[in-house]
Amino acid sequence: MRFKAKLLDINCMQQLTRVGASMSRMTKNCVLCLAPKKVVFVSNERISEGGTRIWCEIQQETLFDDYRIEGKDNSNRIFLELITDNFARALKSIQFGVVSVKIRLTKKYTPCLTIEIVTAYGNSNRIITHDVPVVIVPQRDWYEYEEPDMPQFDVSIYMPQMKVLKQVIDRMKNLSEHLVITADQKGNMTLKTQNDIVTVETHFKDLGNPVWANDAANNRKEASTQIGAMEACIYIKKLAQLLQGQQINPSKIICNLLAEKAIHIYLVSEDVILQYYIPAAM
Structure with a gap:
């Protein structure tokens, strides 16, 4: 070699x-x-x-x-x-x-x-x-x-800018070990964490939804638009680990949500593509 x-x-x-x-x-x-x-x-x-x-x-x-x-x-x-x-x-x-x-x-x-x-x-x-x-x-x-296959997601949505997302997660990670991400095909996303004392939610609107060339992905998009919002609960430290480590300055951040199973985050910059798969919390 x-x-x-x-x-x-x-x-x-x-x-x-x-x-x-x-x-x-x-x-x-x-x-x-x-x-x-x-x-x-x-x-x-x-x-x-x-x-x-x-x-x-x-x-x-x-x-x-x-x-x-x-x-x-x-x-x-x-x-x-x-x-x-x-x-x-x-x-x-x-x-x-x-x-x-x-x-x-x-x-x-x-x-x-x-x-x-x-x-x-x-x-x-x-x-x-x-x-x-x-x-x-x-x-x-x-x-x-080998390269992972594109997951069979239920909702695909653009995420807020890295700086904004990091600020929100930094505040939430001290409240609980879990984070519930809810999103729909109308560009809405909610991040929620809670403990015995307080529940904190951050809402984002008009984020936009990517259009994928894959026919199956488009079919799922139409189905999830009719069903409404989908959610997944993950360990918040896993998402914080991704955000704290990033130095590639992505131009786009996409979240593909597999209801109650996982989230697949897709970071795209000019020369680098980073995929980050986080399974649902057990």
Whole structure:
């Protein structure tokens, strides 16, 4: 297996840094899926840990100036398990003045992602090298990290801006461990939490509803419009974890609600798509 990539654009370097920082705040470990056309960070929690699933995808051509990969089979994919904090710390060395960043799969005391950061220093260049240990995921386990199917949602709705949503959830998370999200196909959403003393609700109107190309999704939309609002109860800390970790500045936040089962949050920015799946609280 071989992999090496190079970044020359400071904006692309910063984007990778933001993605790394976001992943480190949402999960301790993840699998980095390297493919010919895209780079994906995947995290699958056990059901006993809340069952959260993260899928963060970047098209490699929007990020890298040079990208070469040689996997074990015809798909030319490589799956690497890593500690997200190690990856994020290595990328923190990327500052203004960086000339280039090279990332290679190497074999040292253990398989590593070697990140080489070249910085202009006076009349010469200074090279900073980080070795991030990784574990090669065997091919028999790749199926666990494939792209998730679009869930069979009952309601799909745009969410408020990240800043507003974060402020609301920050206040609610101290009141209860549960959050009830209610939404309909008329652009209405309610966030509710309660304890023995108080019930707090925040209402949003005219948020809008995405139009999906999938016929089944459109049929569900029509059905849910007739049925009315649908709801799901989740652990509020799971949503707070997503909001606190975000640094990718999404242009759109979509919530696909599976009544009484789960919510599927879809964050879209110019170059990054992040899917976050939160099952209903047990």
